[in-house]
Amino acid sequence: MTVMEQRGGYRPTPPPAWQPRTDPAPLLPDAEPYRVLGTPAAAKADPELLRRLYAHVVRGRRYNAQATALTKQGRLAVYPSTTGQEASEVAAALALQERDWLFPSYRDTLAAVVRGVDPVQALTLLRGDRHTGYDPYEHRVAPLCTPLATQLPHAVGLAHAARLKGDDVVALAMVGDGGTSEGDFHEALNFAAVWQAPVVFLVQNNGFAISVPLAKQTAAPSLAHKAVGYGMPGRLVDGNDAAAVHEVLGEAVDRARQGGGPTLIEAITYRIDAHTNADDATRYRAADEVETWRAHDPVVLLERELTERGLLDEDGIRAVRDDAEAMAADLRERMNQDPVLDPMDLFAHVYAEPTPQLREQRDLLRAELAAEHDDREGTHR
Amino acid sequence: MTTVAVKPATMAQALTRALRDAMAADPAVHVLGEDVGTLGGVFRVTDGLAKEFGEDRCTDTPLAEAGILGTAVGMAMYGLRPVVEMQFDAFAYPAFEQLISHVARMRNRTGGRMPLPITIRVPYGGGIGGVEHHSDSSEAYYMATPGLHVVTPATVADAYGLLRASIASDDPVVFLEPKRLYWSKDTWNPEDPGTVEPIGRAVVRRTGRSATLITYGPSVPVCLEAAEAARAEGWDLEVVDLRSLVPFDDETVCASVRRTGRAVVVHESGGFGGPGGEIAARVTERCFHHLEAPVLRVAGFDIPYPPPMLERHHLPGVDRILDAVARLQWEADN
Numbered sequence: 001m002t003v004m005e006q007r008g009g010y011r012p013t014p015p016p017a018w019q020p021r022t023d024p025a026p027l028l029p030d031a032e033p034y035r036v037l038g039t040p041a042a043a044k045a046d047p048e049l050l051r052r053l054y055a056h057v058v059r060g061r062r063y064n065a066q067a068t069a070l071t072k073q074g075r076l077a078v079y080p081s082t083t084g085q086e087a088s089e090v091a092a093a094l095a096l097q098e099r100d101w102l103f104p105s106y107r108d109t110l111a112a113v114v115r116g117v118d119p120v121q122a123l124t125l126l127r128g129d130r131h132t133g134y135d136p137y138e139h140r141v142a143p144l145c146t147p148l149a150t151q152l153p154h155a156v157g158l159a160h161a162a163r164l165k166g167d168d169v170v171a172l173a174m175v176g177d178g179g180t181s182e183g184d185f186h187e188a189l190n191f192a193a194v195w196q197a198p199v200v201f202l203v204q205n206n207g208f209a210i211s212v213p214l215a216k217q218t219a220a221p222s223l224a225h226k227a228v229g230y231g232m233p234g235r236l237v238d239g240n241d242a243a244a245v246h247e248v249l250g251e252a253v254d255r256a257r258q259g260g261g262p263t264l265i266e267a268i269t270y271r272i273d274a275h276t277n278a279d280d281a282t283r284y285r286a287a288d289e290v291e292t293w294r295a296h297d298p299v300v301l302l303e304r305e306l307t308e309r310g311l312l313d314e315d316g317i318r319a320v321r322d323d324a325e326a327m328a329a330d331l332r333e334r335m336n337q338d339p340v341l342d343p344m345d346l347f348a349h350v351y352a353e354p355t356p357q358l359r360e361q362r363d364l365l366r367a368e369l370a371a372e373h374d375d376r377e378g379t380h381r
Numbered sequence: 382m383t384t385v386a387v388k389p390a391t392m393a394q395a396l397t398r399a400l401r402d403a404m405a406a407d408p409a410v411h412v413l414g415e416d417v418g419t420l421g422g423v424f425r426v427t428d429g430l431a432k433e434f435g436e437d438r439c440t441d442t443p444l445a446e447a448g449i450l451g452t453a454v455g456m457a458m459y460g461l462r463p464v465v466e467m468q469f470d471a472f473a474y475p476a477f478e479q480l481i482s483h484v485a486r487m488r489n490r491t492g493g494r495m496p497l498p499i500t501i502r503v504p505y506g507g508g509i510g511g512v513e514h515h516s517d518s519s520e521a522y523y524m525a526t527p528g529l530h531v532v533t534p535a536t537v538a539d540a541y542g543l544l545r546a547s548i549a550s551d552d553p554v555v556f557l558e559p560k561r562l563y564w565s566k567d568t569w570n571p572e573d574p575g576t577v578e579p580i581g582r583a584v585v586r587r588t589g590r591s592a593t594l595i596t597y598g599p600s601v602p603v604c605l606e607a608a609e610a611a612r613a614e615g616w617d618l619e620v621v622d623l624r625s626l627v628p629f630d631d632e633t634v635c636a637s638v639r640r641t642g643r644a645v646v647v648h649e650s651g652g653f654g655g656p657g658g659e660i661a662a663r664v665t666e667r668c669f670h671h672l673e674a675p676v677l678r679v680a681g682f683d684i685p686y687p688p689p690m691l692e693r694h695h696l697p698g699v700d701r702i703l704d705a706v707a708r709l710q711w712e713a714d715n
Contacts, residue, residue, distance in 0.1 A: 004418075004436030131490035142458070143491055147482045153448050154483070157455020164411075164437050165459070184478070187448030194443055349493035350528055352551045355581070355628035 060086035084272030087298035095249035152188030178209025227264035239267030414466030485528030518650035535601035542578035559599035589619035592643035652680035
């Protein structure tokens with residue numbers, strides 16, 4: 001039986017016989033976002049996992065600070081920060097097995113880094129020297145995607161292809177609250193559900209699409225509720241609670257892996273920084289709103305849980321912070337080196353083989369470069 | 382040696398055969414689109430493929446072109462070789478963002494690490510009495526997008542050879558199928574369907590000495606007809622079938638124009654911002670000293686595609702082509 005045949009037949013039935021194809025109730029998200037830290041559920045959490053999440057979240061916070069600093073030093077053209085969202089970024093990367101695939105948006109360099117991508121390679125897009133600085137096949141991280149939600153159908157197609165080949169691969173696609181308004185979000189979720197593709201969609205609802213708040217983005221009860229319309233379960237989770245996001249993502253990934261189909265997860269979080277360093281968030285939100293969220297910070301939540309339960313002491317905190325500092329120092333040092341670029345590479349990967357037209361243009365650029373070189377030599381003389 | 386009886390076959394049949402042979406030759410080839418499975422496509426080009434290869438290889442998708450092409454991108458990332466069908470030219474537009482922002486540039490934006498061998502079949506052009514949104518000539522949009530190959534056959538044999546080449550290509554190919562030639566017949570042997578044509582080579586369909594008609598796809602038979610009619614006027618016209626708009630075969634085109642000294646570009650697409658402007662410029666830049674007259678264009682009007690009852694006035698026909706040829710500054714005019 002083919003994957004397509006497993007979906008079974010569906011024919012419209014006359015009105016008296018009509019009934020929903022599936023019971024929508026089990027697909028509905030809970031009324032409250034799922035939480036672990038600071039709740040009785042935390043007692044069941046693996047202490048080793050909590051410590052691991054903590055170390056990554058602290059590193060992630062430091063990474064965000066360092067990348068933002070690099071924009072001020074002119075070493076990055078632009079940086080869309082995930083300060084405040086580290087729990088979701090980290091959990092997304094850690095919920096996957098090595099053979100799985102991650103489909104990040106341009107804001108999700110941190111998730112790519114946690115998955116193993118070298119931070120310098122993850123940042124080349126934002127430095128402006130190459131669109132994708134890493135090999136997507138090395139850590140199974142798709143290229144950072146700038147056109148909103150357009151990477152979601154890619155995740156569906158890749159997961160579907162893996163399933164057709166009989167491979168045990170799950171794809172996790174990341175998108176923001178603004179991205180859920182895009183047509184590609186709708187089409188990706190629909191294809192995923194129809195094909196029962198092993199995909200997990202993680203929406204980080206950080207409150208703003210640049211300046212536009214969620215109320216102007218959607219009239220849905222929640223973004224997680226959108227899942228029901230596609231026939232997949234929706235889950236609502238506290239996006240600042242790394243343990244909760246990790247658990248909910250883990251369940252969705254397992255479900256996808258076992259042939260249960262896709263899940264839509266809405267992680268409620270908050271973008272502490274502006275959209276990017278080029279944005280001014282004071283134009284559209286009050287400072288005290290940001291302060292409220294600082295009390296519900298991913299680092300604070302984990303640190304409190306771990307210290308209150310005696311799983312982390314001052315030395316442990318210091319070791320984690322030192323490790324984060326070392327990462328930042330290494331990133332700073334390597335980002336302070338000018339990238340080496342060859343203009344002739346412009347023509348290298350447009351097609352497998354350059355067209356005759358591109359060969360002509362390549363010759364033109366080569367001649368221009370030679371003339372520039374001669375001019376420079378001439379001035380020296 | 383036995384002689385195989387060669388029966389006339391249609392372009393649609395040759396395309397079906399190309400898909401079937403490609404799927405049989407390579408299990409990575411997957412066909413997806415709207416109505417391509419059980420129905421066999423609205424033009425029946427995918428007829429029988431779902432039955433022969435199963436629904437996982439020839440898949441009826443939800444009705445969403447961006448989703449079709451977007452999921453094909455993911456499938457290609459994982460090593461498959463998707464062939465997607467856009468049901469009609471104008472229905473390919475919802476997929477433009479995937480096409481332009483991903484399909485065309487994924488190889489480039491990953492430094493060559495993630496090529497996307499996707500073939501996008503698009504039935505295009507008018508002349509079949511189609512109602513609104515069913516007759517567009519959209520090739521200029523594709524030509525203007527770096528990273529895509531743009532191919533269009535005009536003969537039954539080329540339909541087979543070029544589609545096989547497109548599917549075999551490691552780059553994305555927009556494969557434009559002239560709708561009104563789907564039912565054109567030619568002697569073509571499905572048991573010996575011919576060679577896989579290289580993408581990027583034009584071909585001289587008719588040799589002539591007076592002037593060159595540069596054309597492609599649905600306008601090739603019109604130009605051949607015009608060339609026959611021109612004999613009565615004393616003109617011996619050469620007809621070049623481009624077959625591939627990207628890459629463009631400057632060599633074959635310019636060799637012909639240098640021989641004849643005169644050229645007319647013929648296509649259905651509108652003239653303003655259309656392929657003909659690029660072609661005329663390329664020919665002029667390369668063959669100026671061989672030209673006896675400016676390169677002229679015969680194109681569709683710069684109007685939204687008209688209602689079918691008026692389309693014959695829009696489409697370039699034999700008379701409009703011959704009128705253009707007459708304006709090529711013949712010595713008798715001087």
